[in-house]
Each structure stands twice: as C-alpha cells, then as structure tokens.
Amino acid sequence: MQKEGTGKNLSKRVGDTEPSTDGAGAIQPFEAKTAIGKSALSRKGLADYTANPVVGCKVGCRHCAIPFTPAIRTKGRNLDELGVAYGTDWGDYSFPRTNFVAALDQQLQRMEKAGRSTLVPGFEETPAGRGITMFSINHDPFQDQPTADIVVQAIAKLLDHDRRIRIHTRMLLYRHNLNLLAHPKVKVGASIPSFNEDRLRLTEPKAPSPTARLKTLTEARRQGVATFVTIAPTTPDMAEAEMRETLDRVLTAEPEVIFWEPYNPDPVSLANLAAAGVPWLEQVESKAAWVASVMDGWEKIEAAAKATGCLDRLHIWPDHALKGYVDQARLDEWWYRPTVEHWG
Numbered sequence: 001m002q003k004e005g006t007g008k009n010l011s012k013r014v015g016d017t018e019p020s021t022d023g024a025g026a027i028q029p030f031e032a033k034t035a036i037g038k039s040a041l042s043r044k045g046l047a048d049y050t051a052n053p054v055v056g057c058k059v060g061c062r063h064c065a066i067p068f069t070p071a072i073r074t075k076g077r078n079l080d081e082l083g084v085a086y087g088t089d090w091g092d093y094s095f096p097r098t099n100f101v102a103a104l105d106q107q108l109q110r111m112e113k114a115g116r117s118t119l120v121p122g123f124e125e126t127p128a129g130r131g132i133t134m135f136s137i138n139h140d141p142f143q144d145q146p147t148a149d150i151v152v153q154a155i156a157k158l159l160d161h162d163r164r165i166r167i168h169t170r171m172l173l174y175r176h177n178l179n180l181l182a183h184p185k186v187k188v189g190a191s192i193p194s195f196n197e198d199r200l201r202l203t204e205p206k207a208p209s210p211t212a213r214l215k216t217l218t219e220a221r222r223q224g225v226a227t228f229v230t231i232a233p234t235t236p237d238m239a240e241a242e243m244r245e246t247l248d249r250v251l252t253a254e255p256e257v258i259f260w261e262p263y264n265p266d267p268v269s270l271a272n273l274a275a276a277g278v279p280w281l282e283q284v285e286s287k288a289a290w291v292a293s294v295m296d297g298w299e300k301i302e303a304a305a306k307a308t309g310c311l312d313r314l315h316i317w318p319d320h321a322l323k324g325y326v327d328q329a330r331l332d333e334w335w336y337r338p339t340v341e342h343w344g
C-alpha cells in the first residue's frame, strides 16, 4: 500500500471535499467540512459530540470495529484510490484532515451564534452526554505526533470556547501536554483491557504495554488531570481473577469511573483476530455463544469490582446487539446513564 502523503494516486479526487494543496503543492486527501459531530455516545455516558481529526489509526488493534463502521467504509473508494484497503490495511494508514482546527474554529463560532438564530444548530447537552466532545472515536487521538499536534490545538480551541472534553487513548504521547489537560473541563482515559502482555500482544500488538499506559495515566493524575479507565475489550477467556488484578492496578491512577466492555464481533475484526490465531474465537462466532460470553464477562467484572471495592465506579457498556437477547431492564439500567464523574 501507499503511505500517507506520498504517491501519484494522491492527485486524484478523494476525501470529503475537493482536494486542496498545502503551501508546497502536496495534495491533502481529506478535509473537514465540519470538525465536531453529534454523537450517540451519550448511550455510553461518554459524550454528545465526537471529533475525529484523522482518517485511519496506526495503532491497528485487531479487535477494532472502526474499519467496519460507516465512518471508514464510506471512504472505501477514496482509500482505494490512495492504494489502501480499508479493512486489511487497518493500522497502516492515517490521513490527517489538515484544515481541522480552522474548520473547528469556524464551527464553534457558528454554534455560539446559534442562540440568536433558529437556522443554525447550537450546542446540545443531554443528561448522560453532558455536552462533552470526545477525542476520538474513529482513531486514537495520540496515535502519532502529527495527530497529537492537531488534537492538542483543537483541545485548546474548545477550551477557549468553554467546552467539556474527553480524551480516550491507548498511547502515551499526551504525557507532553499535561499542563493543558489538567483542566476542570477535561478528562483523560486510558484503555487497559488487562495486564496480561501475552494476551495484548495478540490483540493490540502495536500499542504500548498496559504497564506503560498505567504509569503515564498515574503521572497525569499526579499532575492534576482527571482520569478514567476503560477495561475494554475484555475477551471471553478472561477469568475473574485477571479482572480483579486489572481493577486493583488501575485503581492506583484514581480513575473517577471505570468503563467495561467485552469484545463485540464484526466481520473485519473477526478476520483480523482469526489471522492472528486468537484462541477464543469460537466463543463469539455465533450470536448465542457471544451473548453467553458477554453475560459471563458481565458477572465476572461485577464480582471483581465488588471484591476490589470499586463497584460504585464501574460503568457497564452493553452493546445494542444484546437487545432482544437479554432482559431489557438490564440494558436500560446502563443505556444513557450519566457516569459518576464530576465535571467543571
């Protein structure tokens, strides 16, 4: 495949808008028409808006569902023109929307004027989404330095406009921006599914070790950053003892909330995990097996949270595909539930 920013195919029309050129004449393949978009992430207690300054994620987790979502699949033809197969090349490409910060600036000004106009949509705030903008949902916001540079500028811009921000990452680059992130309107979360490094080498081979993720998050907390952790995705072969150990260790970063989600299968990640030789695929390959494994994991994480004294901070993310297979009251207990976090 061709790498970002190089190659003759970049001269073709690709992306959300007409291609543009930077000062040196290089084609910028993806531009942002708008920077932040309304999101259904309030169902998970995460946000009302998402910001995705980049197309693609070089972390390339094999369990990642993003390449199967419309956010990437709808760009399949454009990515194809760039020499990228959107599913099998996941982890090898990343195309910044280089006009992202300028588009954000314009959008924020438009939204702020909305109070004086019924024609322009203003900021919305749901009880569970709290008006938060989340970086990111379609890629890791600190996957590499070019992405981090855009994200940091965008965070500063949003804070200028008094917006709440949630950062979720598997990476460590945010450690260079703790001064900016230690702010009452910012929460920073690390994804730490387990501390079993053999397990994560199979599913997240390019991400830093879980120990390094925790160390960075703990330092962030020490410097005044409000933190959260996602234990996600757990795999069907994880024992309760492993979940207990994970919770015990992540509690040292003093997370306000600990989200839990099991692996939810999709065709692209199933193929990537099968190619890697993951040993637990049988437990998720049929709907019945997957539902059984989710409910088993749910029981284990609640028992582990009770044992480690953090049940009040545990926040479950039941997948929408469980609807009709699980008592609806159990799903309704968590969908659109505000977290226990305190926000400035």
Ligand code: SF4
Binding pocket: 057, 058, 059, 060, 061, 063, 064, 065, 066, 137, 138, 139, 140, 170
């Ligand atoms: S870091 Fe997130 S977006 Fe990137 S590959 Fe991993 S799960 Fe997907």
